[in-house]
Amino acid sequence: MRKHFSGPLGKSVVILGVAYLLLEFGIAYIPPLFGVDSGPIPDSVLLQYMVTVAIGILLWVSFNETLWEEFKAPLHAAMVEPRQRRTRVALIVLVPVLVGLMTFNSVRPSIAAPPSLRSIHPAPPGQIDFQGRSMELAGVENPLRSVGSPEEHYLEGRRVYYQNCLPCHGDGLAGRGHYAQGFNPGPASFQDVGTIAQLTESYVFWRVAKGGPGLPNEGAPWNSAMPAWEDFLTEDEIWSVILFMYEQAGHEPRTWEEEGEEH
Numbered sequence: 286m287r288k289h290f291s292g293p294l295g296k297s298v299v300i301l302g303v304a305y306l307l308l309e310f311g312i313a314y315i316p317p318l319f320g321v322d323s324g325p326i327p328d329s330v331l332l333q334y335m336v337t338v339a340i341g342i343l344l345w346v347s348f349n350e351t352l353w354e355e356f357k358a359p360l361h362a363a364m365v366e367p368r369q370r371r372t373r374v375a376l377i378v379l380v381p382v383l384v385g386l387m388t389f390n391s392v393r394p395s396i397a398a399p400p401s402l403r404s405i406h407p408a409p410p411g412q413i414d415f416q417g418r419s420m421e422l423a424g425v426e427n428p429l430r431s432v433g434s435p436e437e438h439y440l441e442g443r444r445v446y447y448q449n450c451l452p453c454h455g456d457g458l459a460g461r462g463h464y465a466q467g468f469n470p471g472p473a474s475f476q477d478v479g480t481i482a483q484l485t486e487s488y489v490f491w492r493v494a495k496g497g498p499g500l501p502n503e504g505a506p507w508n509s510a511m512p513a514w515e516d517f518l519t520e521d522e523i524w525s526v527i528l529f530m531y532e533q534a535g536h537e538p539r540t541w542e543e544e545g546e547e548h
């Protein structure tokens with residue numbers, strides 16, 4: 286038995302074992318001893334390295350005929366020699382059990398928390414605190430639709446949009462601004478029928494005024510980059526940019542009458 290361990294097969298097993306321990310635990314625990322931050326390596330990388338080590342070992346043991354014979358000898362003996370019956374039986378039991386365990390491990394249900402369900406359009410509050418005063422949202426429509434010239438509001442809204450919203454929501458209002466790639470969730474595409482087209486203007490007002498930070502719990506957890514515009518824009522500026530968005534995207538805002546009829 287001892288001779289087997291000192292032979293090429295025994296050495297190979299030892300090398301594989303040491304390599305595994307070093308990769309699985311060494312990388313995670315040794316550098317921190319010297320003050321270097323490191324973490325465990327991913328399983329897929331571990332597998333790659335182990336395959337590399339195994340190939341290295343195979344190259345070594347197949348280097349010449351004698352070495353190869355020596356490498357194979359213990360395996361061959363375990364398979365056929367009457368003396369080694371016990372080893373054989375042990376292998377016949379152990380190998381399937383190990384494979385079974387590995388399979389079980391890979392299909393066993395994980396106890397990690399389920400992915401959280403987030404609501405993209407959480408229910409809006411009935412009233413909000415806008416720039417220090419309370420503002421009713423329920424039933425409110427865009428006040429700019431009934432005063433002044435629509436053309437002027439549109440131009441004002443366009444200015445506000447291009448000065449503030451463009452970098453994220455993009456030129457075509459399709460959520461593809463220069464910075465859009467950097468955000469997850471990405472900026473909403475107002476072309477999409479799933480955004481402003483199905484919302485009332487007061488809902489949109491709330492979202493623009495309060496942004497990502499103003500999302501209620503059911504809208505979280507998600508790291509929305511949408512700024513809270515009440516800190517930068519006046520009420521009229523927000524209403525005008527909303528007007529511009531609907532006009533530009535070619536959508537009609539959802540109206541309160543429709544909502545009432547549904548109930």
Ligand code: HEC
Pocket residue numbers: 405406445446449450451452453454464468470471472473479480481489492493496497509510511512514526527
């Ligand atoms: C820094 C990037 C950024 C800027 C600038 C930005 N937004 Fe957003 N916006 C987002 C992101 C990201 C989302 C999607 C996540 C969310 O709903 O909060 C979003 C969502 C929205 C929504 C919600 C759409 C829906 O379907 O609920 C509206 C409305 C909106 N933005 C309007 C605006 C307006 C108007 C401006 C300019 C005054 C603006 N945004 C500027 C990043 C931005």
